Amino acid sequence: MMTKPILVLMTISLLAVGCSGGDQTNDDASGNATATVEEQDFGSGQEGINDGESTPNILQVALGSADHTTLVAACKAAEQTTALANNGPLTVFAPVNAAFDALPEGTVETLLKPENKMTLTSIIQFHAAPGSYDVDDLKDGQSLFVASGHNIKVEVRDDGTYVHGAKILGTVKAANGIVHVVDAVLLPPEG
């Protein structure tokens, strides 16, 4: 039980190394040297706390899901993991790996590049609404404010609830909010 997230973590770390080209002294957009993979490990700070008894937080829910490795890698590249482990509350719409795969070829790879960190951050924040919104709280026509500064639309159709056109496939309650698994990546409007 305890080892599973660590395995996932290792996979993601490898992925991240691959994405940043293995160059540990790459400069990011702001000109600062990026930390080494070891330093960015989830094992430090409050996101590293895994006591095996507390209710998992959003980050831990994502880490524990084999269907969300791309999302986790993206959150890590955008340095959004603290927000996902902090007090919240946040409602996160979590696209499955297949949703990222469905994007035009090369999109994910491009977004994970250090120079695109701001864009990636904005896209990730487009998936997170401050507050705890369970499925029952999401009403048809509702406009939901998300962390990127946009509002996204909720639609309740016969076959389920949709946000910004993505269908909610399942819901997991986390200690610091709620994770709705969705079938598509939510893309913010251009500009």
Next chain:
Amino acid sequence: MMKTTIKLMAFLAAGAFLASCGGGGQNQSQSQSSGALNNSSAAEAVYVAPGEHDEFYEFFSGGFSGQVSVVGLPSGRMFRRIPVFSVDAEKGYGFDEETKAMLETSHGSIPWDDSHHPKLSQTNGEIDGRWLFINANNTPRIARIDLTTFETVEIIEIPHSAGNHSSPYLTMNTEYLVAGTRFSVPIPQQDVSIETYKENFHGTLSFISVDQEDGDMEMAFQIMVPGFDYDLAASGKGPSHGWTFFTTYNTEKGSTMKEATASQNDKDFIAAVNWKKAEEYLAQGNFKEWDAEYYNNEVDHNSGIATSKVGDKVKVLFPADCPGLIYYLPTPKSPHGVDVNPTGEYIVGCGKLSADLTVHSFSKMEAAIAAESFETTIEGIPVLKYDEVVTGVVKSGGLGPLHTEFDGDGNAYTSFFISSEVVKWNVGTWEVIDRVPSYYSIGHLSIPGGGSMKPWRKYLVSLNKITKDRYLPTGPELAHSAQLYDITGDKMRLLLDFPTDGEPHYAQGCPADLIKPNTKKFYKLSENTHPYAVKSEEDARVEREGDEVHVYMSSIRSHFAPDNIEGVKVGDKVYWHVTNLEQDWDTPHGFAVLGAQNSETLIMPGATRTLYWEPKVPGVFPFYCTDFCSALHQEMQGYVRVSAAGSDVELRSWLGEQD
């Protein structure tokens, strides 16, 4: 070579010059003559980088605040203030319905006390990190703090006692805590003239047993003793295990102007109690059972609710009927502290009006008892001959010795109140090795494990009463202070000086690793047996029983359930039972309602707390979470509507839009 010598001499001369320029201010000359290099190494020694942990926990008594503060060493950072013998409106301790009973005594609810001596539980003479015990001096009590939760979980009142100062000074396997009367009183209490002190006043030495599994305290027995002042205590260890030693003063039995009358005798006594012998007499039925009234208040771990048991009998032993139970060891000049070294052989008495320390030998004491080398007998208690028990005198050169701790390497450290210093001396040769000033008027001192069989020789903390020029002034009342010394070398070195909370009389510490891994992160909701707990929001509701309204409320980031309530009336007795549904570390929620006349509450994750509220006028009143729990903390609020007495507004409650 020549050059070096000249340089060195120049340096020394400069040092002397700087010292003479200091203008007599001790700090000034110290900071100027010790130079930047030494200062920076002291800073490095106490620097705990952001995010790193201290090496030791140190528990300070709050003195007149009745509390305990938890501090890290070497940083001196305070992490928590634990309410013990004091109400705490911040968390609701002593105010909420669950913990109110903790402060009950035979004198009614006593919301305050004077907490003196924190003592960490021991196994085989070593600190085990399970519990912290602390005495209340004013209305005699002992409390137990659970070191997994850092909460006060039990308080026992000591009957037939007054001025519970020589307490709790536990035995080496935490078999017993002790409690001696600093103030002798008529026992049992009676209405007599104070002028009959010599005939009617007595002391008691009480032994409280501790359950080895769950820590439960029980009043085991008391020994009736002459009406002296029993000041401090130390339990034996190793060869002296089975004995507890109490200092006495006022063997003159003065009852007025004691500062003069109690200082007449050249020697007072250390009382040596053989508690294993006491157990034999108890087993033989050689005791009297006296009426008594004393409270024992304890928190149920799963419900969080404290209940009181009232004891009505206590077993009393009388020295005249119990030969071998207790002896007096003559000790000069109104001894204050008594401390036993880690090997258990030496019993150090600090005559507070003296310059010298008196060291008795346990083995000599045993021999003197066997040889019946008695000077006299007082109320059935043999007084051993001084020369037969004393083994060393430390000629300190200081004045006003109070307390001694040990480093496990054959060194002892004694605090000197009047000369304001710590004196280090050798156990065995009795020679003074080093002395350092304290700023100012040191009372107790503490080395982690320094009173046990296993001291950790690294730091010494002095607890100082006077801080006149040490900190930014804060009006007439100034902070008390602690000073941290490095004791790893031959010479002690002052590293740090920090203000303390309340008046810490004593402190005890141990390596953080003995406590840290056991810390409780939250209460398991599944184990919560509180009768008014709600385990999920679906169970949240409001119920009326006559004029009582019970709100079964839950809290979770970031709302209460219910958050809208109507149908409460003026004159109702409203009980807000709030269960924190979080199952995550560091996620308490608060609860406060406008017009509450008691306190707020802070509810730990998985726990239930009840705040009582009496609405006085009709209106709509908000309630809210007082702990900034989440980004939507400010939204964590609700309303209760109060209608006039006799109104027919229906009692109902809800959360979220109603369908």
